[in-house]
Amino acid sequence: MAAHTVTSVHHPLQSLTQTFKAKTFKPQNIKCKPTSIVISSKLRAAVIGGGPAGSSAAEALASGGIETYIFERSPEAAKPCGGAIPLCMLDEFSIPSHLVDRKVTQMKIISPSNLTVDFGKTLKPHEFISMLRREVLDNFLRLRAKEKGATLIKALVTNIELPLSEKSPYIIHYISNNTHGSLTVDIIVGADGANSKVAKSIKAGNYACAIAFQERIQLPEDKMKYYENLAEMYVGDDVSPDFYAWVFPKCDHVAVGTGTVCSKQNIKQFQGAIRNRVKPKIEGGKIIKVEAHPIPEHPRPTRVRGRVALVGDAAGYVTKCSGEGIYFAAKSGRMCGEAIVRASENGKKMIDEADLKREYLRKWDDEFFCTFKFLDVLQKVFYGSNAGREALVELCGKEYVQRMTFESYLYKKIAKGNPLEDVKMAMNTIGSLIRCNIVGREMMDDAFDGKMLLKL
Numbered sequence: 468m469a470a471h472t473v474t475s476v477h478h479p480l481q482s483l484t485q486t487f488k489a490k491t492f493k494p495q496n497i498k499c500k501p502t503s504i505v506i507s508s509k510l511r512a513a514v515i516g517g518g519p520a521g522s523s524a525a526e527a528l529a530s531g532g533i534e535t536y537i538f539e540r541s542p543e544a545a546k547p548c549g550g551a552i553p554l555c556m557l558d559e560f561s562i563p564s565h566l567v568d569r570k571v572t573q574m575k576i577i578s579p580s581n582l583t584v585d586f587g588k589t590l591k592p593h594e595f596i597s598m599l600r601r602e603v604l605d606n607f608l609r610l611r612a613k614e615k616g617a618t619l620i621k622a623l624v625t626n627i628e629l630p631l632s633e634k635s636p637y638i639i640h641y642i643s644n645n646t647h648g649s650l651t652v653d654i655i656v657g658a659d660g661a662n663s664k665v666a667k668s669i670k671a672g673n674y675a676c677a678i679a680f681q682e683r684i685q686l687p688e689d690k691m692k693y694y695e696n697l698a699e700m701y702v703g704d705d706v707s708p709d710f711y712a713w714v715f716p717k718c719d720h721v722a723v724g725t726g727t728v729c730s731k732q733n734i735k736q737f738q739g740a741i742r743n744r745v746k747p748k749i750e751g752g753k754i755i756k757v758e759a760h761p762i763p764e765h766p767r768p769t770r771v772r773g774r775v776a777l778v779g780d781a782a783g784y785v786t787k788c789s790g791e792g793i794y795f796a797a798k799s800g801r802m803c804g805e806a807i808v809r810a811s812e813n814g815k816k817m818i819d820e821a822d823l824k825r826e827y828l829r830k831w832d833d834e835f836f837c838t839f840k841f842l843d844v845l846q847k848v849f850y851g852s853n854a855g856r857e858a859l860v861e862l863c864g865k866e867y868v869q870r871m872t873f874e875s876y877l878y879k880k881i882a883k884g885n886p887l888e889d890v891k892m893a894m895n896t897i898g899s900l901i902r903c904n905i906v907g908r909e910m911m912d913d914a915f916d917g918k919m920l921l922k923l
């Protein structure tokens with residue numbers, strides 16, 4: 468079996484790549500010929516994973532003059548996802564509006580005691596939350612990366628050989644159409660999601676994961692009409708002990724789902740509960756797809772090692788509280804791609820770990836560390852008990868809270884507050900928490916008394 472072809476003349480790792488010619492990859496059990504990929508003199512990058520993180524990284528890399536390969540094992544599949552993205556993503560990532568299934572302008576949040584708050588009151592006429600199908604969005608982003616010059620490889624990456632020395636290349640082993648192939652590259656962007664093989668290869672450490680479960684339910688026309696531009700969020704011990712459940716509208720169906728970190732074994736029970744709570748609204752509906760997937764809870768201990776950087780879910784960039792990851796995946800992919808382009812002077816210069824840390828990680832943390840931490844604290848305060856959830860829904864009724872929340876979500880900028888209103892909001896929060904805790908405790912006491920009475 469021949470080694471992959473190396474035609475580089477001026478490549479920064481030229482001398483070292485020669486040594487790899489001899490190191491061939493032996494296919495096991497598969498008899499077809501290996502594929503050969505001709506590489507040239509530019510810096511070469513492999514992006515593993517063709518979701519929003521990988522496509523955005525590949526687009527930035529290819530646009531910046533890097534020889535870019537993007538590996539996606541199943542381009543036709545749909546990532547299990549609610550598909551809600553913020554308004555700013557449409558502009559920032561030039562996503563055409565015809566890809567958007569629904570423009571949500573009404574958002575209801577429903578408490579454990581069924582207190583319902585309309586959460587979209589402060590939206591301006593041009594503002595909405597976009598609901599997309601991931602198969603549509605991912606395909607669009609991948610094709611755009613290809614148009615910018617990235618080579619799309621439909622293949623499962625099976626193994627990554629780490630360099631033998633600081634400057635030698637990485638070797639990526641993959642299977643495509645029952646054929647083993649390998650590719651040497653200088654840089655790897657790991658965008659392969661929550662079960663990242665790239666992260667394992669570089670011993671990036673683990674993170675806690677939530678499990679999210681979702682059913683796509685096709686509704687009769689009149690029922691679908693109700694969800695035309697409406698999304699719902701349900702909170703309560705019944706639907707999740709530490710997250711929320713949702714009903715998100717799509718083109719011809721709704722996505723009904725829930726998630727949990729602390730009680731994964733009961734996820735189906737929580738899904739049953741959310742279906743129960745929305746029962747009258749989805750009656751007559753037909754389940755057309757059932758899907759589940761892990762959601763990372765926090766960044767990995769290591770996100771850059773050597774010339775490998777992790778982005779998106781592989782890095783652990785999903786916010787607590789909202790479980791939002793699409794925007795952060797695309798953003799981190801793009802930031803990482805641009806960082807490599809900058810540090811390598813458009814692919815002319817080799818880069819190292821320090822470059823990746825300085826140009827990508829530090830910039831990412833400067834921009835988003837506080838947002839992630841803030842939402843982490845909110846989740847702990849409001850999702851921990853039914854009392855906290857009642858307080859959350861009560862607070863969501865306040866116009867100031869709604870405006871601040873939507874501005875931060877839609878535009879991914881910490882909204883500028885009004886100091887007086889901020890103080891009021893803090894007082895309201897404390898007030899709601901105390902009131903709901905007292906109410907919650909009273910409810911628990913009543914229930915306890917009831918049980919005791921029954922026993923007596």
Ligand SMILES: Cc1cc2nc3c(=O)[nH]c(=O)nc-3n(C[C@H](O)[C@H](O)[C@H](O)COP(=O)(O)OP(=O)(O)OC[C@H]3O[C@@H](n4cnc5c(N)ncnc54)[C@H](O)[C@@H]3O)c2cc1C
Nearest residue numbers: 516518519520540548549550551624660779780792793796
């Ligand atoms: C049920 C559910 C609902 C969600 N709802 C929302 C929501 O409404 N809004 C939101 O913002 N976020 C939501 N999220 C989170 C969001 O889906 C993720 O944060 C986002 O998909 C991360 O994008 P990514 O590109 O990093 O990873 P992924 O989208 O997971 O993409 C990784 C890609 O890598 C490919 N891959 C993996 N391993 C290999 C390999 N070895 N070789 C080749 N290819 C490989 C996969 O096929 C996949 O296409 C939800 C998540 C779940 C599970």
